[in-house]
Amino acid sequence: MVMRSFGGRVGMFDYVKDFEIICPNCGAKVVEFQTKTTACLLETVTPEEASPFYSDCAECGVWVDVDMIPPSDPVFRVRVEGVDQFITVDRTGKRIIDQGE
Numbered sequence: 001m002v003m004r005s006f007g008g009r010v011g012m013f014d015y016v017k018d019f020e021i022i023c024p025n026c027g028a029k030v031v032e033f034q035t036k037t038t039a040c041l042l043e044t045v046t047p048e049e050a051s052p053f054y055s056d057c058a059e060c061g062v063w064v065d066v067d068m069i070p071p072s073d074p075v076f077r078v079r080v081e082g083v084d085q086f087i088t089v090d091r092t093g094k095r096i097i098d099q100g101e
Contacts, residue, residue, distance in 0.1 A: 012040040028059035
């Protein structure tokens with residue numbers, strides 16, 4: 001078992017407000033994101049303050065990690081549980097194809 005320390009606030013996090021995307025796995029809406037990159041005092045923060053942040057899809061259950069790609073707001077890197085690569089999506093969950101793909 002791997003134990004991680006998050007500044008002594010075990011189980012604490014902050015909520016990410018006003019953010020939702022479409023699950024790249026099943027197409028359902030993913031909401032209620034959390035982050036441990038901010039103060040972890042159960043406060044509400046913006047996606048810009050919180051990156052990276054995470055949630056699970058209520059429909060298919062996969063874990064969704066989201067990381068904003070500066071300066072291209074609102075473009076996000078999304079990793080879906082069980083997939084060993086990131087995909088790039090816009091806020092609607094639509095995949096963005098890089099020129100190199």
